[in-house]
Amino acid sequence: MDADAPVLGADELGAALGERATLVQFSSAFCRPCAATRRILAEVAAMVPGVAAVDVDAESHLGLVRRLEIASTPTVLVLDADGRIRRRAAGMPRKADAIAALGAVLLDGGPS
Template identity: 65%
Template sequence: MTGAVILVVAVVLALGVGAWRARVDGRFGARRTPRATAPAASSAEPGEPTAWDAVVAAGLVETPGERATLLQFSSAFCAPCRATRRVLGEVAEVVPGVAHVEVDAEHHLELTRTLGILRTPTTLVLDAAGREVTRAAGAPTKQQVLAGLDAAV
């Protein structure tokens, strides 16, 4: 009897977590304040370091978008990362002035920590000045990315 109760509780708990993840995965939310030990990478104040400044400091020589940049953090064996790469690439092709930059989180751990990336894929939407406007953890849909870009342009 006790085993059956534990099994039912475990199934209900797993269904609840699965429903929650399905609801929040890929949604863009408000920008987050970086960790207290990290530089102000997503600051909105002029003159302070931006998320793009952190990318440049990490040695990545990509070109930001004129209007916005979709900064994707991914890892090598991540299937949702490949889907996110495809979606972000399509959006960058369709929307003028938007660039897609992908960062391998495993090879750029300092940058990943500085920007407070907790899982892959994570997408940051940066405005023309390189400041983080919004972010999404998980694989976003094309509509979610376009809605996130609306806040940046």
């Protein structure tokens, strides 16, 4: 686990974090792949108890976007139970890739 990885909280994201993990998507209003990514992440989160999917409007959270160096939308982060960023990917993920990234975080860290 990367102890230096940024930690995000519900206050920064504007939504509750999952008990076990959180899938965070940075999106923008006119991003067509963002809508598909939102559906994929919601489906993946619904498959695993204790996992939440959070959509963050990049334009409304410019300070956070800059701090995390989000360069494009969609960008997906996988947070562990403590809100620590454990995985990151830009672009629309395949559902299988989102499941694999989530599984790796859950198996590696689990709740602390």
